[in-house]
Amino acid sequence: MIVERLLPECLLLTVCLLQVACLQAQGDDALRKENYEEAVHYYTQGLMLDAKDCQLLSCRALAFIHMKQYEAARLDGEFLIQIRPEAPQNHYLLSLANRYLGHIQKAFHSLLRCLELDSMHRNEIVKDLYKATKRLCKVETHDKCCEEKGIEELLLKIGYLLCDAALHELCIQLVSSAVQLCQSTMSDLIRMQFHLIHANCYSAINNKDMAKTAYENCLKLAVKLRSTQEQIKCCAGLAEAHMTAGHPEDAIRYYLELLAILEHNEQEARDQYSGYERHALSIREFWSSERQETVYLNLTKAYWIIQQHHKALVFGKKYLEHLIGGPPTGYCQDITSAYHQVAKLQEKLGLYNESVINYQQYCELSKMLGNSIAAAEAHGAMGVIHTVLGNYDLAVTHAHQSFNLSKSIGERQLRLAAMIRLGDIYRTTKNLEEAVNWYQQAWDHDSRGDDPKLKCQAALGLAEVYKDTAQYRHALYFYEQALEAAELAGEDEWIYKCKFKIACSCQFSYLAKELMKGFNAFKEVIAYYCWLSRRFTVEGITLPKDTNDILLESYDGIQSILEKLGDSLKVFQYAEAGRRHRFLTYTFMIEEPPVWNSVMDEPSMSLIPSIEELYSILDLLSGPVLYYSLVDTGLYLWVLKAKEGLVHFHATSNAVSEAIHRQICQFLQLVKNKSLLYETEARNIPKRRLRQTTVGKRNKRQRVPHSSCKDSPTAERLLEGAEEIEHWKQMYLLLFGPVTELMEELPEGSDLLIVPDKHLIQIFSKSQALVVGSPHFSSPLSLWGRVWKPWGPLIGAQKEVIKVAEYLQTEAVMGEEATKKLVLSQLPHMTIVHIATYGSWEDGVLVFTPHPPPVAGELVEERSYLLTIPEILELKLKAKIVVLSSCGDGGTNQDPVVPLELPTAFLRAVILVRHPIRHSSSSRHTKHREFFWETVALVGCLDTELQAAQ
Secondary structure, eight states: OHHHHHHHHHHHHHHHHHHHHHHHHHHHHHHHTTOHHHHHHHHHHHHHHOTTOHHHHHHHHHHHHHTTOHHHHHHHHHHHHHHOTTOHHHHHHHHHHHHHHTOHHHHHHHHHHHHHHOSSSHHHHHHHHHHHHHHHHTOOOOOGGGGGSOHHHHHHHHHHHHHHTTOHHHHHHHHHHHHHHTTTTOOHHHHHHHHHHHHHHHHHTTOHHHHHHHHHHHHHHHHHHTOHHHHHHHHHHHHHHHHHTTOHHHHHHHHHHHHHHHHHHHHHHHHSGGGHHHHHHHHHTTSOHHHHHHHHHHHHHHHHHTTOHHHHHHHHHHHHHHHHHSOOTTHHHHHHHHHHHHHHHHHHTTOHHHHHHHHHHHHHHHHHTTOHHHHHHHHHHHHHHHHHHTOHHHHHHHHHHHHHHHHHTTOHHHHHHHHHHHHHHHHHTTOHHHHHHHHHHHHHHTTTOSOHHHHHHHHHHHHHHHHHTTOHHHHHHHHHHHHHHHHHHTOHHHHHHHHHHHHHHHTTOOOHHHHHHHHHHHHHHHHHHHHHHHHHHHHTOOOOHHHHHHHHHHHHHHHHHHHHTTOHHHHHHHHHHHHHHHHHHHTOOOSSOOOOOSSOOOOHHHHSOOHHHHHHHHTTOSSOEEEEEEETTEEEEEEEETTTEEEEEEEOOGGGHHHHHHHHHHHHHHHHHTSOOOOOOOOBOOOSSOOOSOOOTTTSOOOOOOOOGGGSHHHHTSOOHHHHHHHHHHHHHHHHGGGHHHHHHSOTTOOOEEEOTTSOTTTTTTOOEEEEEEEOOSSOEEETTEEEOOOSOOHHHHHHHHHHHHHHTSOEEEETTOBHHHHHHHGGGOSEEEEEEOEETTTTEEEOBOSSOOOTTOOBOGGGTEEEHHHHHTSOOOOSEEEEEEOOOSSSOOOOOOOSHHHHHSTTOSOOOOOOOTTOOHHHHHHHHHHHHHHHHTOOOOHHHHHHHO
16 A cells, blocks of 8 residues: 555656756757746756755756846855855856855955865965955956966965055954965965964954964074064064054064064175175065154064163164155154153153253244144143252243143143143142142132042142141042042052051041041052052053052051050051061062062951961071161061961151161171171283273273272271271160160070061072182183283182172082082072183173183183173073172272173073172172172162162
8 A cells, every 4th residue: 555655656756857957958058048037947947856966956957047137046056055055156157146246355255165065176266366356356467377387376376465555354264264275285485475464354353362373483483594574574463462462562563573583684684795685675665764663663562561760761762863854754743742752751851951951842843833832831841850959940931831831721620730740840849838729720620520639639738738837637628539539540550659648647647537547548558559569560561650659658657656546466467567578679689570460359357367377487497586766756576486386576766767767877887897807809810802902001901909898998997996986886776775684684605686678688598699709720711712821810800709608598509519510400499699710891702710620730621611692591590689799800900891691691580689880899899799689698778778878
């Protein structure tokens, strides 16, 4: 029964297929005879029997194209792709229909898909792609070489055409397909150019991540192929991408690499005289003067962002010089901005005389361009600078000009800023009545609160005047008004500046309410600036000095408040937190970036060590600890013992704080002057290149007799006899008077740890130090092809390394032990390095004891005793402090310009003492080196006192 039922169905299907085949044949015959309407009729009849017959559909679509019925052909083509998307001929038919309809982009897409699917007819398809691209890009020229080009070259040309026509999406698709199709056969040269096109297109559509990847791939190949143009283009593209993405450090790296390539390339071209003009022309074809200016401008901006203002100024000046020497296109506007930029940087760096000259240029050009707003800003800036320089009449003149200009053009904000500036000038000159007048005008004019930031500045000005006149209640009121305005402005910088001012005012009060207000304000300020400090560290930005100063003053201020509140343990915690911050800021780099969130949390308490943590450290010690902290209001002393914790706390009276500061400062000066007064000696070695000049008497190196610093004028001023003894007595009473009973109770030979103010006595407890110097030579040395005999043992170096090793609590390596082999083996493991030996800055070498020891009288080879830059660079150093005490000639007439190759080799060094300096006696250098280590390891005081002492 089933067979009987299926038989009619099979017969029906067979008959249907036969009919479709017959109609197909009739249609094909009509198509060959160019009877297109008849062909369409037969194909349509066949499709009524089988609507998804791809053969019928494709033939009918072709007939429609011949009949110029392109829309019908397009519909058949799209239906074909729905049925069989993997068939390349279907995409080709659709591309033909779209091309004739004028939908060139759609035709391009279809041809590209056809190219990906059809491996047999790629040459023909690529040529069709090229024709479609020319129509798409409206390129009319006929390319006779098109027939001769291979697939890769033709695809590359299509890519360039699409990129130049700003058809970036199409170009990206083409390049992706081309790279995939020709993966195994494509040459590095073609691949490099495809990557460059890819990168340029991604950059144009603002897909920075993909652009960076493509530029990096292109750069690798460009370096491999030594293709200068592509290297320059890639570096420029990468720098721009990083700059746009907010990564100025990476942008700087690529901009500098770009400039280095240009410089090297130009030097190479000069060396090849014949091809120089041709080569220079080829570079200029794509590297214009405008691009060079853009590089200098962006480098200036990038360095400004990361707070490296010295380097920003270097490139700001180059940008300005390039504009002045370049073509006059857009000259005035650009050069005006450049003068402004350079002037701001010079002002930031304290180069006030140069800054005011450039502000003057900026002002004059702005007036010439009719830009009164810029001219008013320039006058205002010059007023500020003249105030700093002490040219108060000029400062007032410029400030008034800024005020009058802004008033004449109706610029209310500029007028208010000029009022505040005038108030600042008069306050600086102690004309407080006039200062209050201008600040009050600014305060009254902004009563509506249109500009809360200016209102904040006016309130701060009034507060400072009232503070100067000892009207502390009024000052506190206006500080609080300034804080309200800053909160309205929503600017964290001003908010926390105001909180800092409020806290500073409260620390001198004795009212519990105001002290708590000051404590909370300091706590918030410390939290904010610690967060800001971590943010700058993570982003690789130098912490601005004023920011760091506020943080350090806050640590001191909160100690004063807590001492008045009677919480000596909290004072201890904040003293240690401030000490640690100062230590990390000025002594070591942080090895691992700190954790930082873009949204400020409550980071302060995590940075304030707990009492449990401090006591756990204390429990490891065998003897008592005297812990000191010097703040504005006095000197604090904690006596701590293991297992007992705090046993005694002493704070000096506020009334004697100024006298204490003065006493400590004088004592530090005494210690400095009585510091190590060793004689020193010449430590430079003969230069590799002998200078071919006539040496007159004035240039001949004269041996300077070794003398002690006791012969210097400074020594004549040293305190002698009873007066000096009195200074030591007073200092002893200040530091140890409060704990006399404890000192008397200590058994002879017991341990006593003293932690001086602001410097950790145990900073080297987890550090490894290498102190090496004064090498020994038993035989003459071969140096630069000549024989060199050192003039004698380095007595000064011996004394220096012994003293430094004593400070660092390590053993000095000298004489026969100070071998090159030992130094190379220990350098990678050391965190602190001090080297006092022979050397040469110019040739980048240091001298150590030869290894293995030579036979007596045998000439020693260079490699056994010279430590060179390449050898240093091969080491993976973890040193944080490196002092190179080498290469001086012992005289006073020294060239202060020291080549940086040798110190640069110590890549991780953060403190570098270079010797010598012009017009400084050699003994002073020894004294400064000793005082440096003495200060780090022992002496503690506020930085202001230390700088005053130095």
